[in-house]
Amino acid sequence: MLRISVNGRSSEVDVDPATPLVYVLRNDLALNGPKLGCARSQCGACTVLVDGRAVRSCQMRAGEAEGREVTTLEGLGTPARPHPLQAAFIAEQAAQCGYCTNGMIMQAAQLLQDKREGLTEADVREALDHNLCRCGTQPRVVRAVLRAARQQGA
Amino acid sequence: MGVDTLSRRGLLAGLAAGAAGLAIGFRLDGADAQPAGPAAPAMLRANPQLDSWVRITPDGRIVVLTGRVELGQGILTAMRQIAAEELDVAPERLALISGDTAETANEGVTAGSQSVRFGGEALAVACADARATLVGVAAQAWGVDRAAISVRDGVIQGAGGRSMTYAEAASRVSLVRPVDTSARRKPPAAATLVGTSYPRTDIPAKVFGQQVFIHDLRPEGMLFGAVARPPGYAARLVSLDMVWAKSLPGVIEVVRDGSFLGVIARREEQANEAARMIAASAEWREGAPLFGGKSVFEYLRTAPSETRTIHSTEGGGPGARRHTAEYRRGFQAHASIGASCALARWEDGRLTVWSHSQGPFPLRGDLARGLRMQQAAIRVIHVQGSGCYGHNGADDVALDAALLARAVPGRTVRVHWTHEEEMTWAPWGSAMVVRLEAGMAGDGALTSWAHDVWSFPHSTRPASTDGCNLRAAWYLENPVPMGRITDGALPNGAAARNAVPIYAVPGQKVTTHFHTDMPVRTSALRTLGGYFNAVAAEMFMDECAAIAGVDPVAYRLRHLRDPRLVAVLRRAVEVSGWQPRPVTPGRGRAQGTELIGTGVGLSKYKNSDAHVAVVARVAVDVGTGAVRVQRLWAATEAGRAINPDGIANQIEGGMVQATSWTLMEEGRWDHRRITSEDYHAYPIIDFGHVPPIESVLIDRPDLPSIGVGEGSQAPTGAAIANAILDATGRHVPEIPFTPERVLAALRG
Numbered sequence: 001m002l003r004i005s006v007n008g009r010s011s012e013v014d015v016d017p018a019t020p021l022v023y024v025l026r027n028d029l030a031l032n033g034p035k036l037g038c039a040r041s042q043c044g045a046c047t048v049l050v051d052g053r054a055v056r057s058c059q060m061r062a063g064e065a066e067g068r069e070v071t072t073l074e075g076l077g078t079p080a081r082p083h084p085l086q087a088a089f090i091a092e093q094a095a096q097c098g099y100c101t102n103g104m105i106m107q108a109a110q111l112l113q114d115k116r117e118g119l120t121e122a123d124v125r126e127a128l129d130h131n132l133c134r135c136g137t138q139p140r141v142v143r144a145v146l147r148a149a150r151q152q153g154a
Numbered sequence: 155m156g157v158d159t160l161s162r163r164g165l166l167a168g169l170a171a172g173a174a175g176l177a178i179g180f181r182l183d184g185a186d187a188q189p190a191g192p193a194a195p196a197m198l199r200a201n202p203q204l205d206s207w208v209r210i211t212p213d214g215r216i217v218v219l220t221g222r223v224e225l226g227q228g229i230l231t232a233m234r235q236i237a238a239e240e241l242d243v244a245p246e247r248l249a250l251i252s253g254d255t256a257e258t259a260n261e262g263v264t265a266g267s268q269s270v271r272f273g274g275e276a277l278a279v280a281c282a283d284a285r286a287t288l289v290g291v292a293a294q295a296w297g298v299d300r301a302a303i304s305v306r307d308g309v310i311q312g313a314g315g316r317s318m319t320y321a322e323a324a325s326r327v328s329l330v331r332p333v334d335t336s337a338r339r340k341p342p343a344a345a346t347l348v349g350t351s352y353p354r355t356d357i358p359a360k361v362f363g364q365q366v367f368i369h370d371l372r373p374e375g376m377l378f379g380a381v382a383r384p385p386g387y388a389a390r391l392v393s394l395d396m397v398w399a400k401s402l403p404g405v406i407e408v409v410r411d412g413s414f415l416g417v418i419a420r421r422e423e424q425a426n427e428a429a430r431m432i433a434a435s436a437e438w439r440e441g442a443p444l445f446g447g448k449s450v451f452e453y454l455r456t457a458p459s460e461t462r463t464i465h466s467t468e469g470g471g472p473g474a475r476r477h478t479a480e481y482r483r484g485f486q487a488h489a490s491i492g493a494s495c496a497l498a499r500w501e502d503g504r505l506t507v508w509s510h511s512q513g514p515f516p517l518r519g520d521l522a523r524g525l526r527m528q529q530a531a532i533r534v535i536h537v538q539g540s541g542c543y544g545h546n547g548a549d550d551v552a553l554d555a556a557l558l559a560r561a562v563p564g565r566t567v568r569v570h571w572t573h574e575e576e577m578t579w580a581p582w583g584s585a586m587v588v589r590l591e592a593g594m595a596g597d598g599a600l601t602s603w604a605h606d607v608w609s610f611p612h613s614t615r616p617a618s619t620d621g622c623n624l625r626a627a628w629y630l631e632n633p634v635p636m637g638r639i640t641d642g643a644l645p646n647g648a649a650a651r652n653a654v655p656i657y658a659v660p661g662q663k664v665t666t667h668f669h670t671d672m673p674v675r676t677s678a679l680r681t682l683g684g685y686f687n688a689v690a691a692e693m694f695m696d697e698c699a700a701i702a703g704v705d706p707v708a709y710r711l712r713h714l715r716d717p718r719l720v721a722v723l724r725r726a727v728e729v730s731g732w733q734p735r736p737v738t739p740g741r742g743r744a745q746g747t748e749l750i751g752t753g754v755g756l757s758k759y760k761n762s763d764a765h766v767a768v769v770a771r772v773a774v775d776v777g778t779g780a781v782r783v784q785r786l787w788a789a790t791e792a793g794r795a796i797n798p799d800g801i802a803n804q805i806e807g808g809m810v811q812a813t814s815w816t817l818m819e820e821g822r823w824d825h826r827r828i829t830s831e832d833y834h835a836y837p838i839i840d841f842g843h844v845p846p847i848e849s850v851l852i853d854r855p856d857l858p859s860i861g862v863g864e865g866s867q868a869p870t871g872a873a874i875a876n877a878i879l880d881a882t883g884r885h886v887p888e889i890p891f892t893p894e895r896v897l898a899a900l901r902g
Contacts, residue, residue, distance in 0.1 A: 023421065023422050023423045026422075027422055031363065032364060032365050032367070035367075035491075036369065036493075036570065037491050039573060040833075043491055045491055072363065090358055093357060096804075096807055097226025124841075125844075126842070129840050134488075134490060136808060136809065136810030138841050
């Protein structure tokens with residue numbers, strides 16, 4: 001039995017601790033935020049925050065998440081209280097299919113924590129360079145992250 | 155076969171019937187109202203029932219139905235705008251049902267940039283009919299002229315504060331009847347919603363992690379399935395220790411039917427791991443090596459193919475000079491971020507499938523043939539998937555799920571392919587060779603134009619009337635082979651899409667060399683053959699302009715008769731600050747270790763849809779051959795814009811995707827199968843390489859909406875190619891323009 005804390009809630013899961021975290025989040029805890037993409041840490045769709053750091057949940061074993069705080073897209077904000085990034089992605093219409101959106105937002109969430117001021121377009125591109133989007137929404141994603149940074153700074 | 159034939163058939167029928175429909179249906183009392191577009195009657199004739207497009211329920215819900223499906227292109231938002239506009243209802247109030255074989259119209263496949271043009275037009279006419287009918291009920295009840303009545307958010311309003319809801323009106327009339335195709339759409343000038351950038355209705359759910367995707371469906375008691383793949387496409391199963399296979403952790407069932415082999419497990423990762431172990435331990439018999447050991451281009455040029463001249467025009471002499479060039483493109487992948495997924499459940503011999511297929515109805519037909527059952531016993535319900543960009547694994551995985559779920563009746567089985575399965579087993583975009591030959595007069599004017607294309611199929615989707623185009627069916631003990639493979643015919647074409655020149659040249663000839671044998675299975679990748687045919691033709695135009703010693707834009711304008719193409723070309727030139735100059739072979743403008751070049755590309759997608767001109771500025775590193783796109787500019791015109799921001803999103807997204815195709819993407823294979831199985835082996839563009847993009851839209855509310863979703867791919871590839879030519883003065887004939895190829899051209 002594994003005890004992990006996700007979005008401020010502690011859950012017990014009957015699973016092999018070696019199971020990649022993404023399966024536990026999606027299939028045991030019924031969370032939709034982290035997406036299963038390449039499962040090889042190449043696309044970033046499965047990104048979550050573990051103790052505030054962006055982590056590829058396809059690579060982290062569920063057992064490693066014990067005793068740490070996992071935050072998924074659902075825990076970042078809600079329609080009533082959206083995170084600035086969530087609001088900005090809507091404002092900029094920064095998605096097409098939206099499958100990569102989780103990873104973009106979660107990776108950018110770490111960026112916004114780390115660099116609260118003077119964020120440039122180059123910073124955003126560098127931070128998201130290992131998050132892939134096949135629809136070609138990268139220019140909108142960059143605008144959305146910069147908008148969120150302004151919002152957060154305001 | 156596939157969508158293209160279906161819709162082409164519809165288009166032709168629509169054109170034939172359109173004139174008659176116009177004469178009968180267009181009422182003169184509404185001179186400013188728009189008659190139904192020529193193709194709408196065909197889509198409505200295929201699905202004539204009004205209640206398959208719009209329903210008003212007794213409790214006042216307004217339900218709009220569309221056979222088109224959301225692929226991330228924003229089509230359901232556009233449909234909502236269109237329906238709300240015609241119905242005069244707040245868009246948020248509409249309930250939308252999409253792509254469900256038990257509910258919606260059969261609109262074939264959502265592909266080819268046809269949804270707004272055909273599906274949107276049909277929906278608009280149906281909604282206009284519903285509104286007119288309901289207003290008529292109120293007019294009669296109140297004894298007033300319908301001209302004295304207005305509608306506000308679904309409430310019919312008359313003089314003196316009288317009002318009647320749509321639900322009340324609907325209770326006095328039957329909307330279960332054929333659509334009156336003479337119904338008039340609201341004139342564009344009166345539109346308040348169509349033409350605005352109404353925000354996408356699906357984005358909020360996606361940024362908050364709500365259930366949106368098929369991968370997020372988790373019905374009670376769901377099990378997980380996975381397929382154990384052969385080592386190569388032609389390999390067949392000889393033996394497997396079934397007892398051992400069933401003993402693997404979490405495994406509930408092992409399904410073997412001929413060489414189709416799969417497992418059902420309690421957990422997703424257990425299913426995947428068991429499938430991997432089973433595939434590795436099973437004994438397989440290998441097939442013949444792919445392409446007989448040749449390169450794909452050698453294979454395309456030398457293996458037997460069907461050669462047909464599909465377009466020719468008279469006139470044009472041999473010209474004073476001739477120019478010939480050959481261009482090549484390797485296999486390219488859809489490479490969706492989320493791999494294909496389906497859910498299936500059997501109950502009392504009936505099958506329900508949840509799928510992100512582009513064509514729920516065609517998929518149902520192929521499932522029925524693959525499973526040897528009646529299609530009436532199958533329901534396919536569309537649920538969004540990851541963006542597909544054409545025929546990826548979405549359809550195949552549905553049969554996988556159905557075959558596995560058959561072993562556990564009453565239980566839902568979800569199959570979510572791995573990314574490696576998607577890359578290896580889904581169809582690829584065809585490798586192609588294009589050869590162009592032109593005659594030119596002494597003044598440089600084109601006197602003849604011959605375009606030859608060697609290609610594998612560009613549509614092997616479900617929807618054939620025979621066989622089964624779902625991969626698992628070919629591996630069964632009693633296999634169901636593929637349906638007959640045909641190339642799409644002009645005007646829109648498949649292998650020859652956009653091979654007919656957009657330029658006024660006498661003496662045109664288009665010839666296809668079509669391969670129906672597919673060592674690597676190919677099918678629709680966004681634009682089919684359109685991207686590469688147009689890229690090749692536009693590269694060739696620049697080479698001809700260089701021979702003529704004329705500026706590439708001026709050279710194009712000299713050969714253009716289509717005012718809409720002229721307009722986008724002029725606009726792109728204007729926004730990019732194009733400096734007229736002839737292409738001078740062998741001379742690049744050096745800037746440090748880089749050569750800087752600017753190029754233009756122009757296209758009218760399918761020779762019938764979006765007009766897009768793109769200008770690219772690139773930097774070529776002379777030491778490495780690496781090409782960096784510094785900036786892209788685009789001008790687009792696609793008739794009446796339903797949602798300008800939606801168009802911008804599609805156009806700009808297509809430009810990013812085409813930049814990736816053009817510079818980076820090429821599938822590789824060994825003797826058995828494709829080996830480009832992940833993003834390391836098949837890289838796609840990352841943030842660092844996405845260029846800044848400036849795109850402008852020319853809205854033409856006076857013209858019918860035409861397809862735009864695939865409009866920017868070809869002109870983007872062409873503009874980059876021509877910018878490389880401008881920078882280096884060298885012909886680089888093979889896409890992708892990898893550093894190695896560009897360097898070889900620089901040193902050649």
